[in-house]
Amino acid sequence: MSFSIPVVRAPVVGAEEGFPVRRVYCVGANYRQHALEMGLDPAREPPFFFMKPYDAVMPNGAVIPYPPMTSDYHFELELVAAIGAAGTDVPVERAGELIYGYGVGLDMTRRDLQAEARQKRTPWDLSKGFDHSAPLGPITPMPGVLMDKGAIELTVNGEVRQSSDLSQLIWSVAEIISILSRYGALAPGDLIYTGTPAGVGAVVKGDRLHGRIDGLEDLSISIG
Numbered sequence: 007m008s009f010s011i012p013v014v015r016a017p018v019v020g021a022e023e024g025f026p027v028r029r030v031y032c033v034g035a036n037y038r039q040h041a042l043e044m045g046l047d048p049a050r051e052p053p054f055f056f057m058k059p060y061d062a063v064m065p066n067g068a069v070i071p072y073p074p075m076t077s078d079y080h081f082e083l084e085l086v087a088a089i090g091a092a093g094t095d096v097p098v099e100r101a102g103e104l105i106y107g108y109g110v111g112l113d114m115t116r117r118d119l120q121a122e123a124r125q126k127r128t129p130w131d132l133s134k135g136f137d138h139s140a141p142l143g144p145i146t147p148m149p150g151v152l153m154d155k156g157a158i159e160l161t162v163n164g165e166v167r168q169s170s171d172l173s174q175l176i177w178s179v180a181e182i183i184s185i186l187s188r189y190g191a192l193a194p195g196d197l198i199y200t201g202t203p204a205g206v207g208a209v210v211k212g213d214r215l216h217g218r219i220d221g222l223e224d225l226s227i228s229i230g
């Protein structure tokens with residue numbers, strides 16, 4: 007065989023070499039108001055996880071093609087934690103040791119396929135993990151820092167659609183790392199999309215999305 011699989015590197019603020027992406031984990035329903043809008047119980051039940059392929063990560067400024075097999079393509083603005091050290095069964099009080107930095111991400115979702123999967127109790131893979139489904143702004147190195155507050159806001163064509171604060175996360179970054187690391191080893195190159203606030207909605211071709219989180223580089227993409 008003579009093909010090669012590309013290394014996906016997420017740009018890092020102030021560094022020439024990007025962050026090589028290994029796995030992309032996502033947390034579901036991690037803000038109370040979003041859980042409610044999805045018809046879920048926002049009680050503090052254990053968090054659930056799903057994954058996206060690593061090559062779904064798209065850089066700031068990308069034009070994201072409107073995906074096939076959907077007519078309800080949704081944005082979900084999320085804080086993304088970048089993992090820089092390995093860990094298994096990590097206690098909450100040591101979770102910060104795994105942090106490399108953070109970026110502003112979008113968990114793009116084929117909501118109609120997800121709704122069908124939820125109803126039929128079939129896997130979410132094709133509703134969540136598809137081409138171009140994980141835009142990610144530049145990663146700001148913040149080793150050891152557990153982000154737990156700060157505004158998170160998404161505008162579509164200049165209009166505010168999602169606006170909340172990281173302090174509203176049901177499960178904190180430290181708790182997410184600790185719980186996820188019980189299921190398998192976290193390793194350098196892993197990304198964790200930590201969940202979206204309320205206000206998710208559909209986009210159409212030509213829409214411009216702009217996400218920001220206090221202290222991080224903005225993420226701008228458009229739908230092409």
Ligand code: MN
Binds near residue numbers: 033034113199201202
């Ligand atoms: Mn999400």
